[in-house]
Amino acid sequence: DAGVIQSPRHEVTEMGQEVTLRCKPISGHNSLFWYRQTMMRGLELLIYFNNNVPIDDSGMPEDRFSAKMPNASFSTLKIQPSEPRDSAVYFCASSSSGGQPQHFGDGTRLSIL
Amino acid sequence: KNQVEQSPQSLIILEGKNCTLQCNYTVSPFSNLRWYKQDTGRGPVSLTIMTFSENTKSNGRYTATLDADTKQSSLHITASQLSDSASYICVVSPREDNNDMRFGAGTRLTVKP
Numbered sequence: 001d002a003g004v005i006q007s008p009r010h011e012v013t014e015m016g017q018e019v020t021l022r023c024k025p026i027s028g029h030n031s032l033f034w035y036r037q038t039m040m041r042g043l044e045l046l047i048y049f050n051n052n053v054p055i056d057d058s059g060m061p062e063d064r065f066s067a068k069m070p071n072a073s074f075s076t077l078k079i080q081p082s083e084p085r086d087s088a089v090y091f092c093a094s095s096s097s098g099g100q101p102q103h104f105g106d107g108t109r110l111s112i113l
Numbered sequence: 114k115n116q117v118e119q120s121p122q123s124l125i126i127l128e129g130k131n132c133t134l135q136c137n138y139t140v141s142p143f144s145n146l147r148w149y150k151q152d153t154g155r156g157p158v159s160l161t162i163m164t165f166s167e168n169t170k171s172n173g174r175y176t177a178t179l180d181a182d183t184k185q186s187s188l189h190i191t192a193s194q195l196s197d198s199a200s201y202i203c204v205v206s207p208r209e210d211n212n213d214m215r216f217g218a219g220t221r222l223t224v225k226p
Contacts, residue, residue, distance in 0.1 A: 004156070031212060043157075043202065043216040055212070091156050101147070102214070104156030 002026070004105035006092050012111045018080040021108045024073055025094030033102060034067055034077050035091040043091070049075065082112045116140045117217035119203050125223045130193055134220045136186040136203030144209050148177050148188045149202040151219070157202055160188070193224045 005024040013019060025032050033048040047057040052069045060067070064083070069075040079086055089109050093102040117138045126132050138146070145164045149157035161170040161177040163186070169178045174191045190197055203217040 033212075042218040045214065048212055050212075093156070101159040101162065104158070106154070106156050 004092055004094050004103055006090075006105035006108050008108060009106065010109045010111075012113065013082060014113050015083055016081045018078065019082045019086075019110060019112075021077040021090050021092075021110070023075045023077070023092030023105060025075070025092070026103055027073065029094035029096050029103070030072070031095045031097070031102075032069060032075050033093040033095075034075070035093065035104075037089045037091060037107070038087075046077070084112045086110065087112050116215050117203055117205050119201075119217035119220050121220060122218070123221040123223070125225060126193055128193060128195055128224050128226050132190050132193060132222065134188045134190075134201050134203075134222070136188070136217055138184050138186070138203070138205045138215070138217075140184075140205040140207050140215050142207050143181065143184075144206045146177075146179055146186050147204045147206070147214075148175070148186075149204060151200045151202060153199070160201075190222075195224050195226060198222060198224045 004026055007022045030051050034046040035043050036046055037043045044059055046059045047067045048055055049069045065079055067077045087110055089107040091104050091107045093104045095102045120135045145162055147162045148160045150160050151157040160175050161172050163170050163179045165181050176189045179186045200219040200221050202219040205215045207213055
């Protein structure tokens with residue numbers, strides 16, 4: 001049974017470049033979450049979707065960040081333009097309805113030089 | 114101020130020993146509390162979940178306790194193994210749908226042979 005799949009696992013790029021992170025949730029799950037994890041701030045929720053619709057994006061740090069979920073099996077998190085302070089591990093998680101636990105992917109480690 | 118505080122920040126123990134990790138929270142209202150285990154380079158994995166009415170929940174050598182009156186939880190690990198080396202994150206949800214999760218900063222546990 002495939003879990004949440006994220007790509008790429010690692011990304012190193014120069015500041016100012018556009019970065020796109022990808023996520024495939026567990027089939028049948030209707031909620032999808034994007035998190036950012038740093039040593040200083042721990043895990044922070046950026047945005048979550050229910051049935052492909054963004055419900056709460058209050059955690060998105062600024063307009064440089066955007067997220068889309070064009071269908072039930074795919075989501076992207078885009079940063080444009082990227083800055084060194086965006087360096088972190090970005091996690092995607094999914095869950096089914098009814099308060100079921102969130103299942104996390106293994107993350108994308110992003111380094112902005 | 115983080116609504117979920119964990120202690121200690123890090124802990125080193127010898128293989129075979131027991132240990133207890135602490136979590137204090139101020140999240141209100143309260144729906145459930147979950148302990149996650151995060152191995153290095155991996156996403157968090159749910160260990161236990163407790164609702165308001167539950168005092169204890171076990172998962173193998175992991176036992177979580179909850180005192181909803183004092184807003185405290187602990188995670189006890191019995192007969193530690195090298196594979197227990199990980200970060201343990203306390204997560205509190207004010208809502209039943211688990212779409213609003215408040216994360217602690219985690220305790221980094223190292224088990225040495």
